[in-house]
Amino acid sequence: MEDLAKLLRDHGLKATRLRLMILKILMGSRKSFSVPELGSRFRYQEDRVTIYRVLGDFHSHGLIERFVDIDGIGRYIYHPECSALHPHFRCRNCGTVQGLPELPESYMATMRDCLVEDAVLLFSGTCNDCLRRASDKAINRVP
Ligand SMILES: [Zn+2]
Ligand SMILES: [Zn+2]
Numbered sequence: 001m002e003d004l005a006k007l008l009r010d011h012g013l014k015a016t017r018l019r020l021m022i023l024k025i026l027m028g029s030r031k032s033f034s035v036p037e038l039g040s041r042f043r044y045q046e047d048r049v050t051i052y053r054v055l056g057d058f059h060s061h062g063l064i065e066r067f068v069d070i071d072g073i074g075r076y077i078y079h080p081e082c083s084a085l086h087p088h089f090r091c092r093n094c095g096t097v098q099g100l101p102e103l104p105e106s107y108m109a110t111m112r113d114c115l116v117e118d119a120v121l122l123f124s125g126t127c128n129d130c131l132r133r134a135s136d137k138a139i140n141r142v143p
Contacts, residue, residue: 013063031094
């Protein structure tokens, strides 16, 4: 927990109990979370607005990433290995989110004179693990 508190402080955030709890959930998973999904992890239903605010703080301080899923729901993910703007691949089956390579400099340069405020860069489908599990099952079913 002490490392988490340091991580928060390094991002200019005070280590409150709820921030630590939410960060721990995000760090312990390769999945992304929507506000309701995160809220359901708490035994005593934390106020959704409070959770939303914590995630917003994390995001604006560069601690986590946010993307909008194809169903229009905002999702948050802890992806420390990714820095520059990059697309994501989200598995519809298991919910795992993969960070894809960042966009080439030449591509980003075409927007040099613009103020980019949002980027919805999402691939959606079935991940390799899930595909393999499905085909293993299909093989086992053969009489
Ligand atoms: Zn999957
Ligand atoms: Zn990412």
